[in-house]
Amino acid sequence: MTVDLPTQRPAWQRLERLAQAPQPHLRELLATADNPRTQSLQFEAAGLRLDATRQAVTLPQWQALLQLAEDSQVAQWGQAQRRGEAINVTEGRAALHVALRGSDVPDPPWGADIAATVRSELRRFLAAAEAIRSGHWRGHRGQRITDVVNLGIGGSDLGPRMAVQALAAHAHPEVRVHFVSNPDAWALHSVLRGLDADRTLFIVQSKTFTTPETLTLAASARRWLADHGLAQPQAQAPHLIAVTAAPAVAAQHGYAPQHTYRFWDWVGGRYSVWSAIGLPLAVAIGAQAFGAFLAGAHAMDQHFWTAPPARNLPLALALLGVWNRNFLGCPTQLVAVYASRLATFVPFVQQLDMESNGKSTHLDGTPAHIATGPIVWGGLGIEGQHAYFQLLHQGRHRVPVDFIGVLHDDTPLPLAADHQRLVTISLQAQAQALALGRDADTTAAELRAAGLDEAQVRALTAHRSFAGNVPSNILWLPALDAFHLGALIAAYEHKVFCQSIIWAIPAFDQWGVELGKHMAQRLAQTRDPHTVS
């Protein structure tokens, strides 16, 4: 794959020219509901619907963005990824998380050997999940497991944590799944103090099995087991599972090979929820629903690989993000979720996006002088509306928003439909208010209609007017189930990948994080831990 720099591509230069011309306000762009622009900016994939009509992009600009995807060879890079080429160039590895959710496809482009290995490990860890759920898996003294505690951080925590929370409505009623990622003692203690060691199973998740945070938590958990009469290796074995790409290292730490599940160096940590790292999710929702989770992601993969660029949902997310970042100069991207079960989707996407595209060196080793990955932030949309959304409406930053909503909610509360209506309407109202704003004439007329005198109208009009023109996407899931959650995550994965190709930066390494780890190791060897400066 050849690497040319983004600014050398004709479409990039065309977009720069288009962005310098005066831009129409979103009020103008949205004035006619059904036109070629609106039709071009709506997408569907794997049951998800993307309404990008509130992006501050005209039809010619959108067409130039599609040309940029072509100039950047995004589709070719997608094919290279599928074939298992070493697209993680700085580590000389493939990035084949897509193989984890397509292990049953005939003639897999990543090869039959990888598919067979993936299938066999998938069977192993799903069997473990089912044994835990059914009560077949017993503690050393014969008790059923009622609490599974995930110990891991970063990619070994955020994906499964997010998915377990998102699919809580489908969780096993008798087996609770907990997550501890922070290595301070309280984080672990606050979970363990409510648990019975005989009924507790720890899943120690670490791709490298060298992450000090996770090893510290695991050592403390094993001490807790020992203090509760489970000191010997054979007594601890049924209470400990390891998930890792370094099984030999886990074995050195005393983890039984029959309770060690593996994945591979070609699965990045932040892309690993589809592997055995998803075991806590499989425990929560069962093997069948885990299969649906993989199937949803695979459906999005198929869409990404086969849909034409102009209809391609993840590519659209990527291109519109590039437009906002590089041509409209927006440094951040807000993700606002309108379902409390999706609360941890934001930290998950933060790692996915910022660890992948927080880079400033091009693939060819030259410095990037263009803007790359944005600061991703956000949270629950409705909570945000009552807090920081004020800045979106009237602050000095232009913040593009991804609104994520769920169309059907089957929560068993008598008034669930009323809740759902409020939530959905709030999402739509925010997207519309941010796009349209309210001009001074309309504001003045409304103040007069409310009975204010002319002096009050003069004093308040500017304060109560809204510039609008804030770009947003609305992404609708038909329901919050395993299939559509899988599709949602895969859509964001492909978006981030497409952007890395357009920016010509490596998406699958994380040398900045490595530096922090290295520094901590050096300090640990030389410092008294109580020295604070």
Ligand SMILES: O=P(O)(O)OC[C@H]1O[C@H](O)[C@H](O)[C@@H](O)[C@@H]1O
């Ligand atoms: O899974 P582990 O090897 O323990 O790594 C956990 C995390 O460590 C670092 O922070 C990496 O940057 C993350 O990508 C990774 O997910």
